[in-house]
Amino acid sequence: MTETNKKSFWEYYRFPVILLSSIILGSIIGLIMGEKASIFQPLGDIFLNIMFTIVVPLVFVTITSAVSSMVDMKRLGRIIGSMLLIFVITGLIASVIMITVVNIFPPAKGVNIAMEAAEDIEPLKTGDQIVKAITVSDFPELISRKNMLPLIIFSIFFGLCVSLLGEKAKPVSDFLNILSDVFLKMVSIVMYYAPIGLGAYFASLIGTFGPELLGSYARAMVVYYPICIIYFFVAFFLYSYFASGMDGVKVYFKNIFPVAITSVATQSSIATLPVNLSAAKRIGVPKDIRDIVIPIGATAHMDGSCLSAILKISFMFGIFGIPFKGIGTYVTAIIISILSGVVMSGVPGGGLIGEMLIVNLYGFPPEAFPIIATIGYLVDPPATMINVTGDTVAAMMVTRIIEGKDWLAKKLTATE
Template identity: 85%
Template sequence: MENSRKKGFWYYYKFPIILLSSIILGCIIGLIMGEKASVLKPFGDIFLNAMFTIVVPLVFVTITSAVSSMADMRRLGKILGSMLLVFVITGLIASIIMITVVNIFPPAKGVHIEMPKAEEIEPLKTSEQIVAAITVTDFTELISRKNMLPLIIFSIFFGLCVGLIGEKGQKIAEGLNILSEVFLKMVSIIMYYAPIGLGAYFAALIGTFGPELLGSYARAMVIYYPICIVYFFVAFSLYSYFAGGINGVKLYFKTIFPVAITSLATQSSVASLPVNLDAARKMGVPKDVRDIVIPIGATAHMDGSCLSAILKISFMFGIFDMPFKGIGTYLTAIIISILSGVVMSGVPGGGLIGEMLIVNLYGFPAEAFPIIATIGYLVDPPATMINVTGDSLASMMVTRIIEGKDWMKKSLTANED
């Protein structure tokens, strides 16, 4: 019995342990070598480039195959509606939590930063940014990971049209399903290189930017990092309990750590997408749900970004000696955090655009932009981890809404390989 338990633990945690060990080793190498560790960066870039290369066709085939294979278009509507509901509610909860925390522990208290000169920032034209977030001017622009949201919308539309032409579209749908399996197999092969790639990447990252993490932004980081850890274990436990009861909690945390480690190391929702899709399959999330919710979530479900947006706003209020208080201030901050997390994430350079949005809407001077952009960079690893791991959890919650509370007993992925 004891041996079976040991085998079970090693079976589920072997890869996360190897991955985490390689990252820790990379951090140690980075601290020892300092900036010289940048020579290892190409080994990390190979892994990132491989993941980024595969992600565009993977997103296209997984979404189109999921949508085109749906005989019942009402189910697609239920999935999209449930997904939007989950995205907004979890983003709202994350924003409220961070508002509470920054009022108890103001992130800019006692922080004095010399403001560097910055070029004048052009005012944001929100309507134009929204159009840019969901559309592109040419088909060739779709074949780029910088335009993920337009690609997702096109993929849904394409899959819908394949389904609408009836039997003629069946061969295309079958081909898309096979292509989806091929790309997922490619991902599983690439992941064998992950420990080397991520270890090297983290060594270069710590070697180059480690000292900056100990600078004048330390207080904000001391607030943000623990909140992300608490949110991950407490809020996600509650969400997974809603999704599948105590078994849902166990299944989620048994499966999610490779995704968490990959996203923390790569700092990219898009690069983590293939690993996240595989994790959702292991969680028992049906193919049509995970192939729609997770790719869309990679660009539009940003609990970590909502947490960081509130932190940035309150930090800037403190820097400029403005009181971060009042219902109106809180409501505006929540709207901006959800907007920067959902809409702006689909725009190339979305993080910086979200930060520019904060600077402009609150009337901060142009010199504020480098400050808020630096905070954005420092909080990016845990924010991305919360964003990515929240996507697979969202797919579980959507499945709970669509299939009912006993969905885990139905073995919805039993017919898959």
């Protein structure tokens, strides 16, 4: 019995352990070699580039295959409606938690940062921003990871049209389903290279930017990192419990660590998307739900970004000597944090859009931008981890709403 348990544990956690070990080893090499560790960067870039190359066709085929296979359009409406409701509620919870924390531990207390000159920030035009967020002006622009939301909208529309054509378009629907399986198989093969790629990426990252992780921003990090860890284990425990009781908690935490580790290492929701889709499949989330919720979540569901947006806002208030207090201030901060989470891209550095939004809407001077951008850079790894792993548990909660509270028990019984 003990041998079986050991084997089972190793089978489930072998890959996360190998992945984490390679990242720790890479970090140690980076600390020892310093800037010379940048020689390893090409090995890390190869992994990231492969994942980024796969992700656009993967998003297109998974969403279109899920939508095109649906006979019941009412189910599609329920999935999208439930998904948006969960995205907003979890973002709201994350924002309120961080507002409470920054009032107890002000992140800018005792911080002394000299203002740096910055390039002029162009005023934010909300109408233009919305148009650019959901559409592109030419088809080639659609086939780019920089335009994920327009791609997702196009994929839903394409899948809907295939579904509406009915039997006539069944060969197209079948082809999309096969393509979806092909791309997921590609991901599983690419992940064999992940320990080398991510280890090399971290060696270069720590070697080059390690010293920047210290200094005046330490207090903000001391506030943020523990909150992310607590949120991951406590909030996601409660969310997965809501999704399917203790079975939901067990199956979630059994499968989520490869996703969490990959997201911390790549600092990209989009790069982690293929791994996340595989994890949701192992958890037992139905294909139509996981193929809709997780790709959309990679762009529009950002609990970690909501946490970091509140941290950034309160940090800036502290720097400029403005009290971060009052219902009006909190409501505005929550709206901005959810907005900045939704408009953020899934690529590394995409948070700059959200940071620009904060600087412009609050009317901070242009000199504030480098400060808030540095915080964004430092909080990016845990924020991305919360964003990505939150998509998985959101897909589980949507399944509970659509399929009923015993969805996982039925799935486990069917498997046995």
